[in-house]
Amino acid sequence: MMKRSLAKTVKFMTQKFQAVDFPSYSQVASRSPGNARYLWFGKQVEAGTMQSGREVEVDWSKDEYCNHYMDDQPNMFKDFLEAGNNFSQRKKYILDRPKFVWYWSVHLAHNFLMGVDRLDQPLLEFLQANSEMFDNAFVVLMADHGFRMGTTEFYASEIGNLERHNPALMMSVPKKYRDNGILEVLTNNSQRLQTHYDLRATLLDIAKYQPSSQFTNTTLLKIPGEKGHSLLREQPLTPRNCETLPIIQDYCICKSKSIDMKHDTKLSKRLATALITYVHDRLEELNVTTQCHKYEFDKVTTFNIISLNGAKANYKIVVKTKQPAIFETLVTDNETGKLEFGVIERVDRYGMTTSCTKKTHYTPLCYCKE
Incomplete structure (x- = not known):
């Protein structure tokens, strides 16, 4: 740039x-x-x-x-x-x-x-x-x-x-x-x-x-x-x-081999739904739930497997909701079935849609109701 x-x-x-x-x-x-x-x-x-x-x-x-x-x-x-x-x-x-x-x-x-x-x-x-x-x-x-x-x-x-x-x-x-x-x-x-x-x-x-x-x-x-x-x-x-x-x-900006997994719609939707639930849980922890829209799943725009170690797989997923907001994260699906989410980034142009949380606990994860 x-x-x-x-x-x-x-x-x-x-x-x-x-x-x-x-x-x-x-x-x-x-x-x-x-x-x-x-x-x-x-x-x-x-x-x-x-x-x-x-x-x-x-x-x-x-x-x-x-x-x-x-x-x-x-x-x-x-x-x-x-x-x-x-x-x-x-x-x-x-x-x-x-x-x-x-x-x-x-x-x-x-x-x-x-x-x-x-x-x-x-x-x-x-x-x-x-x-x-x-x-x-x-x-x-x-x-x-x-x-x-x-x-x-x-x-x-x-x-x-x-x-x-x-x-x-x-x-x-x-x-x-x-x-x-x-x-x-x-x-x-x-x-x-x-x-x-x-x-x-x-x-x-x-x-x-x-x-x-x-x-x-x-x-x-x-x-x-x-x-x-x-x-x-x-x-x-x-x-x-x-x-x-x-x-x-x-x-990480180092290039790594990844495989497009969007064809596995069952897996991608499971991880996408879990991600949205995780976002809602984070908003509740921050005590801003009443100020934010509840997200609904729209589609998965990116879904790649970036590493596989035995029963432990790491995925990169980008999820669009209907509000709309777009979230990106790395998620680990381990052998116990428990999902572990990395840093969640909101990658759409959210502008002032997050401003209602400033007085409580500012977070770009929120899409304000007003």
Whole structure:
């Protein structure tokens, strides 16, 4: 998406700053709040199952990150502040001091596939006008998650299905460090699967560890308490895939063999009906049932078996209801007959149809009655 919509910007960053694109960058949560917590705090807040079958447990419960102050928790902004950044004086005489700037454009491309196109020329001109400054900086151009507001037809396509969980990431290093080895390592790492955890480790590396070596140290670094590895350094030689990295299988962008099972209408309807029941149960747990329509099954639009291990089968299913809402999830049908559902994503353009739950417990699973 970034290469299409920000073509001029990408070309300029590549040619002027020798920026490196990361085509295999994976989100680790569905929505922005979850992905932000991984990047800023390095904490897992969403439980799930990896492709290897290993369970991913949360570091913070919802009660912890919603009802408790985070002031004393380690976070990226605090790390950079302690590294010497101070914005109390906005004069040019502080240009020789380290600075950390974060700009997050929320609405530009959130609801419209082509929305980010509007930024290409202004962003290009901004980078050109300040090219001397950016040539002396680490520059990261990224998204927290892929495009989530597309049509059913868009997600049915191979590229649409990939882009939903494949956010943009592009990074450049200061000109004075481009010949000391870290750019080469950064380029090599761009060809491997990476996550927000690895970008977080990179930012911590820049703030805390690399300055002592003048950004020349490319040896493997395991930062205590962190799940990722710096993109500026060698990473572990173990395979980087959805079986080894902390990526819940729902967000895995690695291609896997799957078999279309829509012809098995009996099985697909059983799982679809169970999914709708599960959604209703979740709405009841959140105490919003009276505000939401009760869903009725319409049809299964996608039904693939993605893995089979003995009597345990994993399926990807997309179900359309009559309201209409469209739900997608991974479901495990094990030998006991018990179904286990993964993260449930609502993939239709739900817009304001969920707004009635904001005062109680916001959830996109709801289709509001009013």
